[in-house]
Amino acid sequence: MSSQIFRSVARSAKAGLSASRSSSVGQGRAFTAAAATMISSRGKSNYFASFFDRAGSGKPLMGWLSSAMAVPAAVYMLQDQELHAAEMERTFIAIKPDGVQRGLISEIISRFERKGFKLVAIKLVIPSKDFAEKHYHDLKERPFFNGLCEFLSSGPVLAMVWEGEGVIKYGRKLIGATDPQKSEPGTIRGDLAVVVGRNIIHGSDGPETAKDEIGLWFNPNELVSYASNAEKWVYGVN
Ligand code: IDP
Ligand code: MG
Numbered sequence: 001m002s003s004q005i006f007r008s009v010a011r012s013a014k015a016g017l018s019a020s021r022s023s024s025v026g027q028g029r030a031f032t033a034a035a036a037t038m039i040s041s042r043g044k045s046n047y048f049a050s051f052f053d054r055a056g057s058g059k060p061l062m063g064w065l066s067s068a069m070a071v072p073a074a075v076y077m078l079q080d081q082e083l084h085a086a087e088m089e090r091t092f093i094a095i096k097p098d099g100v101q102r103g104l105i106s107e108i109i110s111r112f113e114r115k116g117f118k119l120v121a122i123k124l125v126i127p128s129k130d131f132a133e134k135h136y137h138d139l140k141e142r143p144f145f146n147g148l149c150e151f152l153s154s155g156p157v158l159a160m161v162w163e164g165e166g167v168i169k170y171g172r173k174l175i176g177a178t179d180p181q182k183s184e185p186g187t188i189r190g191d192l193a194v195v196v197g198r199n200i201i202h203g204s205d206g207p208e209t210a211k212d213e214i215g216l217w218f219n220p221n222e223l224v225s226y227a228s229n230a231e232k233w234v235y236g237v238n
Helices: 001-019 027-040 045-056 062-063 070-087 096-103 105-115 131-133 145-152 168-173 188-192 209-218
Strands: 089-095 118-125 159-164 202-203
Touching: 027 168, 062 089, 089 105, 089 168, 096 105, 096 145, 096 159, 105 159, 105 168, 105 188, 131 145, 131 209, 159 168, 168 188, 168 202
Parallel strands: none
Antiparallel strands: 089 159, 089 202, 118 159
16 A cells, blocks of 8 residues: 555545534534545544544444534544554664663664654564574575674564654664664764674664564564554654
8 A cells, every 4th residue: 555545545634624624514524424434445444433432432423423523633633643554664673682781772762762763562582593593594604694693692682663654764774884884973883883793783674574574573462553642743744
């Protein structure tokens, strides 16, 4: 599903919202029905139904719909949070044993958090060497493969999944080049690491890798889907 389709739905929702603000409740209702149709056709009907259920406190749906203020508010909430959440990508980020031991967890997390990305999974684990070899399977022909896997399994690793628009590619930008000697100042490796063998952080390098790595490190039930209150300020269409 392209983000452009979502954006056009969001724009329609916004246009409808503006119209309903300055018009009658009847028009607001008609607009809401249209928005609900658009949303349910995109598989969002369950959320929509449960939202009304919560907001309506068990009142019949049409009774609750008669509130002129609440209807646009509900649509606005969908526009800014749920519609956008559906198009978000996820990436796997890990702070390696050197980053954990050097006390860089909060420094690294804060860079992703301040950017506007959303943390959806996190755990501290000591991976086995076998597991490290699975994680780095694409490097098994490289001379440093054994040492790299020994190192990754030598201590706690902070495994995370971050979510956001463009998070896979931009996560790599935040991290910086593999060799900290070549990482730009301002990047995590550029600011906080010196040599390639101790470059403190891992980040998925593409959509396929992200999917595989998230699946390797996390069970599906460890990924927490939620609407962040900040999202309506981080994302928007003008
Ligand atoms: P990436 O972590 O930036 O994606 P990759 O090429 O996937 O870089 O390599 C995985 C990890 O292997 C690096 O983060 C680094 O820890 C280690 N590594 C890469 N190149 C070398 C090397 O030339 N010597 C030692 N370790 C290396
Ligand atoms: Mg890599």
